Amino acid sequence: MDGVTARWADGGGLLPAAGIPGGELADVVAAADFAVLPVGAVEWHGPHLPLGADLVLAEGFASESAASGPGPRGVLFPPVAYAACPGQTRPWPGTVAIRPEIAVGYLADVIEGIVAAGFPRLLVVNGHDANMSTVRAAMEWVSGRRTASLLLVNWFQLVTPAETAELYGDAIARGHGGAYETSGVLGFAPETVRLDAAADLPPRPKLPVDHPYVLVESRPDPWQGWSGHVSLATEDVGRTVRATAGARLREIVAAWVAAPPPAPPTADPLPQPPTADPLPEEDA
Numbered sequence: 598m599d600g601v602t603a604r605w606a607d608g609g610g611l612l613p614a615a616g617i618p619g620g621e622l623a624d625v626v627a628a629a630d631f632a633v634l635p636v637g638a639v640e641w642h643g644p645h646l647p648l649g650a651d652l653v654l655a656e657g658f659a660s661e662s663a664a665s666g667p668g669p670r671g672v673l674f675p676p677v678a679y680a681a682c683p684g685q686t687r688p689w690p691g692t693v694a695i696r697p698e699i700a701v702g703y704l705a706d707v708i709e710g711i712v713a714a715g716f717p718r719l720l721v722v723n724g725h726d727a728n729m730s731t732v733r734a735a736m737e738w739v740s741g742r743r744t745a746s747l748l749l750v751n752w753f754q755l756v757t758p759a760e761t762a763e764l765y766g767d768a769i770a771r772g773h774g775g776a777y778e779t780s781g782v783l784g785f786a787p788e789t790v791r792l793d794a795a796a797d798l799p800p801r802p803k804l805p806v807d808h809p810y811v812l813v814e815s816r817p818d819p820w821q822g823w824s825g826h827v828s829l830a831t832e833d834v835g836r837t838v839r840a841t842a843g844a845r846l847r848e849i850v851a852a853w854v855a856a857p858p859p860a861p862p863t864a865d866p867l868p869q870p871p872t873a874d875p876l877p878e879e880d881a
Contacts, residue, residue: 609668611660615675626715630669630854634711635659635676636704636732638725641689642774643823645795648691650774650782652676655724657785658752661843662720662850669854671720674711677704680725684815686773689822697731704735712743717858720850723751744861748853752781755842764834768826772800775825776834781842783835792827800824 604612605628614632617625637652647653656676663671682694695703711719721732729751736747753771761770761777770776774795783790801817801824804810817824 605670608666609663609670610665611663611671611673614672617672622714625672628670629672629716631663631718631720631850632672632674632711632716633659633662633720633722634674634707635722635724636680636728637676637678637723638680638682638728639678639691639693640680640682640686640725641692641822642778643795643821643827645791645793645827646774646779646782646823647786647789649678650778650789651680651724652678653724653786653789654752654778654781655722657781657839658724658750658755658842658846659720659722661839662722662846664847668847669850671850672716677707680728681731682725683727683813685817685820686822700728700731701734701738704732705738708735708747709739709743712739712745712747717744718746718748718854720748720750720853722846723749726751726753741862744859746853746856746859748849750846750849752842752846753778755845756838760841764837765826765829768829769800769802770826770829772823772825774823774827775800776827776829777825777838779825779827779830780835780838783830783832784837784839785835787832787835790830792830795823795827797826797828798824799826 604610611633612625635655637649637655639648640651641648642650659673663669679693679695681697681700682692686692687694708719723729723732732749736749739745740747758771765776779790798819798821804812
């Protein structure tokens, strides 16, 4: 194994796409099991977290998607940094928001470009909740044009609410900029977090129902562009979050690359249902 792909000599792991010489791309494509694209945002998360918190999480967990040693081989593409942001954070300083229709088109072009380069399996690791709808829409568009298996994983969902309750107790921890997200950033970039810069800001309780719903509100009270019990976040918990979510991401990837590849899209007309035989005259 020569050139860039020699880094895979001991098995799996990730290669950074930006460092692959063009002349070696074909060899990398042939040896790779999948490509991975982190998607984040530049967004206010309160005075205690960096503006690039979602990028820290997306890039961090993307780097956890394939371990060195035996296992799948991935190619890590540079992240999508800017995103559509909710009305709750757009007015706050440092948030750089793009329009949703621009985000969908941009993501569609990026995803199709990676697939067209020869990577039919693409993992998108998301660090910003608002990306879930725009990435999904872009994936659906690309899958109708290219033979592609496109997997979207949101880091936030890799640790369950029951598990965060074990980590943080009864306090609501999963709000924007709250203890869970702060712990996640501490797991990758503790030097960027200022725990003493923000007081606890308990988020508004969820509605007292068990049914699924999506609630979008302009300025939920209390709200300062973030909410949560920041004092519950620690580096130790951050390492636990990173280890737990990273292991689950690798389990997902291993099952995904082991599954059969998809068939190519088709523009052929849909098959028609069989027509019923006419009834005999005596039965008509």
